[in-house]
Amino acid sequence: MASKHLATIGILSIGDMGAGIARLLHAHNYKVITNVTGRSASTQSRASAASITLLPTDEDLVAQADYILSIVPPRDAIATATRIASAFKPQERQAAEPLYFLDLNAISPATARTIGALFKDHDDTKLRYVDGGIIGGPPKPPPASASSDANGTTPWTRPSIVLSGPHPLSAAPTSGSHLFSLLNARDVGPDIGSASGLKCCFASLTKGFTALAIQSYSTAARLGVLDELRGHLAGFAPKLKEQGEKGVVGMAPKAYRWVDEMREIGRTFREDGGWAEEWGDGIYDSIAGTYRFVADGTVLGEETIEKRKRGTLEDVVEALKEGLEETDKL
Numbered sequence: 506m507a508s509k510h511l512a513t514i515g516i517l518s519i520g521d522m523g524a525g526i527a528r529l530l531h532a533h534n535y536k537v538i539t540n541v542t543g544r545s546a547s548t549q550s551r552a553s554a555a556s557i558t559l560l561p562t563d564e565d566l567v568a569q570a571d572y573i574l575s576i577v578p579p580r581d582a583i584a585t586a587t588r589i590a591s592a593f594k595p596q597e598r599q600a601a602e603p604l605y606f607l608d609l610n611a612i613s614p615a616t617a618r619t620i621g622a623l624f625k626d627h628d629d630t631k632l633r634y635v636d637g638g639i640i641g642g643p644p645k646p647p648p649a650s651a652s653s654d655a656n657g658t659t660p661w662t663r664p665s666i667v668l669s670g671p672h673p674l675s676a677a678p679t680s681g682s683h684l685f686s687l688l689n690a691r692d693v694g695p696d697i698g699s700a701s702g703l704k705c706c707f708a709s710l711t712k713g714f715t716a717l718a719i720q721s722y723s724t725a726a727r728l729g730v731l732d733e734l735r736g737h738l739a740g741f742a743p744k745l746k747e748q749g750e751k752g753v754v755g756m757a758p759k760a761y762r763w764v765d766e767m768r769e770i771g772r773t774f775r776e777d778g779g780w781a782e783e784w785g786d787g788i789y790d791s792i793a794g795t796y797r798f799v800a801d802g803t804v805l806g807e808e809t810i811e812k813r814k815r816g817t818l819e820d821v822v823e824a825l826k827e828g829l830e831e832t833d834k835l
């Protein structure tokens with residue numbers, strides 16, 4: 506392409522992670538575009554602040570992009586892929602190279618395969634689907650004080666992006682290998698579903714443990730033994746204490762998204778892991794219920810991405826306790 510950019514990347518949608526990845530790409534000479542038509546003013550200003558070009562429709566997005574990254578709440582993954590697959594018109598594309606659609610959402614391998622099927626009717630020299638997942642938090646620029654390395658660049662803090670499927674990003678024609686290393690990507694195999702499955706197995710441990718800590722700490726607080734619990738953890742299992750408290754303090758603004766992610770993990774263990782009902786396949790459906798309670802049954806759920814107050818462990822446990830006391834009265 507006769508563009509001064511390395512490639513044009515469409516991002517749907519612009520939450521914390523989407524905006525962080527947009528900033529990383531923009532800082533490394535990629536053009537980032539999105540469609541925020543109909544979204545709130547705060548989403549639109551978040552997109553502008555991240556130097557993203559706003560386009561009016563999905564059709565414009567698929568006509569101009571070399572890559573589209575889908576980074577949405579898990580329950581919107583299939584709808585987003587469906588929109589893109591149906592907006593795609595090969596004859597309207599500006600580039601001769603295929604459009605790559607990367608689904609980076611927290612979904613089960615089975616959901617990834619459902620999305621793969623949406624792209625089956627398209628000629629894969631024109632439109633290609635890559636399964637993926639994001640492990641870790643949004644990219645962050647290096648602190649202003651950081652010293653640059655021998656190449657004059659300073660490293661960003663980046664999540665790991667795991668990818669799989671028959672069309673490796675590293676081999677994509679439009680700056681694919683550059684994009685692959687900039688995104689800190691890793692190819693985990695040729696099958697659709699491996700990358701999503703890996704993400705689910707990882708998140709099952711981190712977010713699953715946080716749910717156990719939510720139940721343990723709030724119950725200890727109601728019993729009046731929270732400080733004793735923390736003291737014993739500090740003495741006998743300090744790493745669990747650190748992990749659990751960090752998880753409990755940070756989870757509140759994300760709990761509503763994690764409800765569906767936990768269900769996708771349950772589906773992964775059931776359908777790809779083979780864990781049947783009598784052997785505990787419902788654990789993650791129960792954990793989905795724990796995050797549903799945080800989001801809907803406590804004041805913590807009222808913290809939105811716009812208005813975030815994370816508070817201390819004591820604040821979060823107090824809010825959980827109040828929510829549980831309310832439900833006792835019902």
Ligand SMILES: *[C@@H]1O[C@H](CO)[C@@H](O)[C@H](O)[C@H]1NC(C)=O
Pocket residue numbers: 540541542543544561562563564592
């Ligand atoms: C994107 O474009 C379509 C039309 O192609 C429009 O219906 C939709 O609401 C737009 N906005 C978002 C946020 O997807």
Ligand SMILES: *[C@@H]1O[C@H](CO)[C@@H](O)[C@H](O)[C@H]1NC(C)=O
Pocket residue numbers: 654655656658
């Ligand atoms: C810097 O350049 C060297 C040699 O060209 C290369 O091996 C290294 O990966 C580069 N580092 C970064 C952060 O780009």
